[in-house]
Every structure is written in structure tokens, then in C-alpha cells.
Amino acid sequence: MKNIKKRIxxxxxxxxxxxxxxxxxxxxxxxxxxxxxxxxxxxxxxxGGAQLWSQNCQRCHNFRSPSTYSDAQWDVAVHHMRVRGNLxxxxxxxxxxxxxxxx
Amino acid sequence: xxxRLSLVTLACLLACGGLALGQSNQNVSRAEYEKLKKELExxxxxxxxxxQTAPPSTKAVKEQAEMIQEQGDELDRLNKNxxxxxxxxxxxxxxxxxxxxxxxxxxxxxxxQGGRGNFSAGLNPIFLWKHNDRLLFxxxxxxxxxxxxxxxxxxxxxISYLLxxxxxxAGGRFLSPFGIFRERLHPAWINKLPDAPLAFRHHGxxxxxxxxxxxxxxxxxLGPTKLNYTLFVANGPRLNDGEDEMDEAGMLHFDxxxxxxxxxxxxxxxxxxxxxxxxxxxSVQYASVSGGATTANRAEVWLHGSYLSFVRDCDLLKGTxxxxxxxxxxxxxxxxxxxxxxxxxxxxxxxxxxxxxxxNRAGGYAQIAYRPSKLETPFLKDMEPVVRFxxxxxxxxxxxxxDEDRWTLxxxxxxxxxxxxxxxxxxxxxxxxxxxxASVDAFLIQAAMGF
Numbered sequence: 001m002k003n004i005k006k007r008i009x010x011x012x013x014x015x016x017x018x019x020x021x022x023x024x025x026x027x028x029x030x031x032x033x034x035x036x037x038x039x040x041x042x043x044x045x046x047x048g049g050a051q052l053w054s055q056n057c058q059r060c061h062n063f064r065s066p067s068t069y070s071d072a073q074w075d076v077a078v079h080h081m082r083v084r085g086n087l088x089x090x091x092x093x094x095x096x097x098x099x100x101x102x103x
Numbered sequence: 104x105x106x107r108l109s110l111v112t113l114a115c116l117l118a119c120g121g122l123a124l125g126q127s128n129q130n131v132s133r134a135e136y137e138k139l140k141k142e143l144e145x146x147x148x149x150x151x152x153x154x155q156t157a158p159p160s161t162k163a164v165k166e167q168a169e170m171i172q173e174q175g176d177e178l179d180r181l182n183k184n185x186x187x188x189x190x191x192x193x194x195x196x197x198x199x200x201x202x203x204x205x206x207x208x209x210x211x212x213x214x215x216q217g218g219r220g221n222f223s224a225g226l227n228p229i230f231l232w233k234h235n236d237r238l239l240f241x242x243x244x245x246x247x248x249x250x251x252x253x254x255x256x257x258x259x260x261x262i263s264y265l266l267x268x269x270x271x272x273a274g275g276r277f278l279s280p281f282g283i284f285r286e287r288l289h290p291a292w293i294n295k296l297p298d299a300p301l302a303f304r305h306h307g308x309x310x311x312x313x314x315x316x317x318x319x320x321x322x323x324x325l326g327p328t329k330l331n332y333t334l335f336v337a338n339g340p341r342l343n344d345g346e347d348e349m350d351e352a353g354m355l356h357f358d359x360x361x362x363x364x365x366x367x368x369x370x371x372x373x374x375x376x377x378x379x380x381x382x383x384x385x386s387v388q389y390a391s392v393s394g395g396a397t398t399a400n401r402a403e404v405w406l407h408g409s410y411l412s413f414v415r416d417c418d419l420l421k422g423t424x425x426x427x428x429x430x431x432x433x434x435x436x437x438x439x440x441x442x443x444x445x446x447x448x449x450x451x452x453x454x455x456x457x458x459x460x461x462x463n464r465a466g467g468y469a470q471i472a473y474r475p476s477k478l479e480t481p482f483l484k485d486m487e488p489v490v491r492f493x494x495x496x497x498x499x500x501x502x503x504x505x506d507e508d509r510w511t512l513x514x515x516x517x518x519x520x521x522x523x524x525x526x527x528x529x530x531x532x533x534x535x536x537x538x539x540x541a542s543v544d545a546f547l548i549q550a551a552m553g554f
Contacts, residue, residue: 015497054381054416060293061553062517072201074204079239080239082265083320086322088269088321088323
């Protein structure tokens with residue numbers, strides 16, 4: 001392939017350099033509550049769910065406001081996202097609980 | 104004399120006063136007196152009775168209030184347990200489904216050098232039915248405009264079952280889990296540019312878009328890190344032998360509704376998240392396809408892909424960075440297309456063959472977007488510049504073997520989290536083998552809305 005290896009190397013270098021640069025600049029994520037997500041109660045689930053929501057959903061798309069859907073609709077939407085985004089079971093439960101408590 | 108006069112005057116005055124007093128006094132009759140007396144006795148008796156009924160003490164009142172409070176709390180607990188039990192019973196009951204209608208729509212305009220400017224529009228409704236906590240049906244239709252007709256397609260229709268915390272089983276038609284663009288990033292309100300990267304486009308791309316088969320998938324926590332996986336088996340792709348479309352000889356078509364040669368395609372994807380913001384992964388797919396009108400009975404197909412996704416909020420730079428990169432390699436076994444030179448209306452010597460070439464293809468993209476969401480300025484914080492480089496390398500011996508690469512500069516404005524206006528300019532170059540390169544610059548705009 002014409003210059004293919006060179007192009008692959010270039011693209012890989014660009015992507016890798018950008019990642020390292022962003023990591024190295026010490027960018028801090030916005031302060032989000034990092035309460036225990038040990039599922040001891042729905043309040044704990046919801047608190048941990050806020051952080052998981054911000055970490056996982058943002059990887060693909062903007063955040064929909066929790067008030068977008070009702071509790072029953074969030075159950076469906078988050079289940080769909082668990083399948084599509086390969087969320088873990090704990091992430092699924094925590095994020096759903098957070099969205100239903102915040103809507 | 105004077106003293107006698109004074110005494111008489113005083114007596115008269117006293118007499119008058121007495122008369123006045125006497126006239127103001129009403130005589131009370133005996134009956135009235137008795138009545139008043141009785142009323143007085145009754146009042147006395149009531150007062151006596153009231154005094155005998157001692158008011159509760161402060162302590163007693165407190166105890167009674169506490170008892171009422173406890174009973175109220177117990178009642179609340181019972182009500183809560185009853186609601187939970189009812190909800191659990193509802194979720195297990197057949198027919199107690201929850202559903203959601205969602206999806207997206209878009210309108211756009213593309214003006215590419217060497218072609219005509221065209222408007223486009225599309226609607227993709229998504230239907231979700233959740234039967235219970237484990238069983239989900241999901242489906243997406245694609246309604247678009249192709250030429251002068253309205254095309255209706257089925258993007259996916261699958262039933263999934265959460266076997267346990269780590270394994271989800273799913274079957275049906277699904278978005279290909281090869282790479283991440285198709286499965287996670289292609290919807291118009293999520294894709295940060297108006298078009299798809301070359302390797303992932305509907306026509307002329309090299310990555311699979313949809314599959315019809317079965318998959319198992321899930322996410323696994325590994326301490327502070329995470330792993331996700333997908334394994335699938337599906338109807339295999341079809342190798343275009345050039346019989347119908349000479350220009351497409353050697354291309355793979357993945358959109359098979361029936362398995363043409365009784366040989367399934369297998370593949371998988373593995374993703375690793377060392378930190379929540381970063382995911383790196385690898386995909387692979389293998390199939391053995393029928394050679395069709397070629398010299399080979401079968402040809403082996405190997406697809407490989409790698410990807411990187413990095414999204415991070417940055418307080419220092421007051422916004423969110425979004426970096427995505429993917430690369431796809433396609434290897435198809437070497438065959439001779441149109442060996443008898445007949446694939447042109449059956450006229451001997453009128454075909455395009457015999458044609459043999461090393462059928463290796465590769466392509467990918469790297470994209471970075473930045474949204475200054477933490478700025479105070481209302482308009483600026485909703486703007487999002489995007490830059491993407493994408494390319495496609497095709498076999499030089501293939502009929503449509505023009506390599507292409509593009510730089511796309513875009514600017515998005517987010518009206519709300521799921522509604523975006525996009526404008527982009529593409530600097531593109533196409534290089535056919537043995538021919539001169541041609542500019543394929545384009546201007547694209549699109550409005551997309553997720554609902």
C-alpha cells in the first residue's frame with residue numbers, strides 16, 4: 001500500500017500524542033460526588049450513579065437531562081444503553097437509580 | 104334662719120335622690136328570683152364537675168403523641184413494603200411491559216466538487232420494549248431518500264436477555280459490533296460531522312455495518328479498570344464477483360439477509376478502559392465466502408480493527424475534549440475475477456477479466472472535537488469545532504481502486520443536548536491508480552435532532 005505504513009504511524013502518533021498531552025496537562029474532571037456505590041440503599045446507588053453517569057454516557061453523546069424521561073422510561077432507556085454500551089451490571093443499576101431520583 | 108334653710112334644702116335634696124333611686128330599682132318577682140337562683144346553682148354544679156375532670160398531664164400527652172408517631176411510622180413502612188412488593192409482582196407478571204419510542208431525524212445539504220448539490224433527509228425511529236428486568240426488544244427503522252424513492256430499511260431488530268451480571272445474550276439483526284463507529288457513533292445527533300468516515304460509509308466502505316445472527320456481550324469490572332467484550336456469529340458476507348456490478352468486483356457486502364453459501368461469519372470485539380475516560384479496543388471478523396464467478400470455490404476473509412476513544416472534561420481549558428480514532432484492515436483471499444472474460448452480457452471477449460489483484464484494503468479516521476462548555480458566555484459554550492482526517496486505501500488492481508483521503512473542518516452549534524446544527528468543509532483528494540488525482544472538496548451542512 002502506498003505510504004500506508006507511514007500514514008498509519010502518523011495517525012497513531014497523532015492520536016497517541018493527543019491522549020498523552022491531555023493526560024499530562026493535569027486536566028481535572030469536574031467535581032462530582034463520589035459517594036459509595038455499595039448498593040446498600042437507593043440513596044447510595046444514586047450518589048454513585050451520578051459519577052458513573054458522567055463517566056460513561058459522555059463517552060459517546062451529550063447528557064440528556066434526567067427530567068427527559070419518567071422512571072419507567074429511564075428503566076427502558078438505561079437497559080438499552082447497558083446492551084449497546086456494554087455497561088457493567090453495577091453501572092446499569094447505579095445510573096438508572098440516579099436518573100430516576102433526579103428526574 | 105339661714106341654718107334652717109340649709110337643713111331644709113339638704114332634706115329636699117336627699118328626698119329627691121331617694122326618690123330617683125327608688126324609681127330606678129325594678130322590683131324582681133319571686134319567679135324571676137327562683138329562676139336566677141336555679142341558673143346559678145346549675146353553673147356552680149358545672150364548675151364543680153369541670154374541676155373534678157382533671158386535665159391530662161404533660162407527660163401523658165407526650166406519651167400519647169409518641170405512640171401516634173410510632174404508629175404513623177409503622178404505617179409508612181408498611182405502605183413502602185407494599186409498594187415494593189407490588190412493583191416486583193408487576194415486573195414478573197407477563198404482559199407488564201415498559202416501552203419507549205425514541206430515535207432521531209435529520210436534514211442536510213451536500214455540495215461536492217464534480218457533482219451536484221443535493222438535499223437529504225431521514226428519520227430513524229427506535230422502538231424499545233422492556234418485558235421485565237432481563238428481557239428487552241429493541242428495533243430501529245431507517246427511512247431515507249435514495250434517488251427518487253423513499254427507502255425503508257431495518258437497522259436492527261434484536262431481543263436481548265441479561266443472563267447474569269456479566270453476560271447478555273442477543274439475537275436478531277444488530278448493528279455490527281466491529282469497531283465503535285457503527286454501533287455507538289453513527290446516529291446523526293451523535294456523529295459530530297454530517298457524514299461518516301470513508302471506511303464506515305454505506306456505499307464503498309470496508310467495515311461491516313449490520314449483521315444478522317447471534318451475539319453474547321457484557322462488561323466486566325476489573326478493580327479500578329473495566330473490560331467489555333462482544334462475540335458474534337452471523338450470516339457471512341458476500342464477495343462481489345463483478346457479475347452484476349463490474350466496478351464492485353472484489354468488494355464485500357455484509358448486508359445479507361440469508362446466508363448465501365452456508366458458511367457463517369464469526370468475530371468479536373474486546374475493549375479495555377484503564378481509566379473511565381479512555382477506551383482502547385480490537386475487533387476481528389472471519390468468514391469464508393463463495394467465490395461465485397471466480398476461479399476459486401471459496402475465498403477467506405479476515406477483517407481487523409482497532410480503536411481509541413478518549414473523552415475528558417477539562418477545567419483548565421474550560422470544556423470537553425473528545426478524541427476518537429479507528430483503523431480497519433480487510434484481507435480477502437486472492438482470486439481471479441471473470442476468468443473466462445464473459446461477464447459482459449455473456450459476450451466472449453466482452454468481459455472485464457480475467458482480473459487478479461491482491462485484495463487488501465485499509466482505512467480509518469482520527470477526529471478531535473472541543474466544546475467550551477464551562478465558559479460563561481451562553482453562545483460560545485454551545486459551539487463545538489471538530490477536525491477529522493479520514494482515508495481509504497483500495498487495491499490498485501481493483502476496478503474501483505481509487506484511494507481517497509480527506510480533511511474535514513466542522514463547526515457545530517448545540518441548541519440542546521440532542522439537537523445540533525453542523526457545518527463542515529471537506530478538503531478531499533481521490534487518486535485512481537495510474538490516473539491523475541482529483542479534488543473532491545465538499546461543503547456539508549446538517550441539522551439533526553435526537554428525541
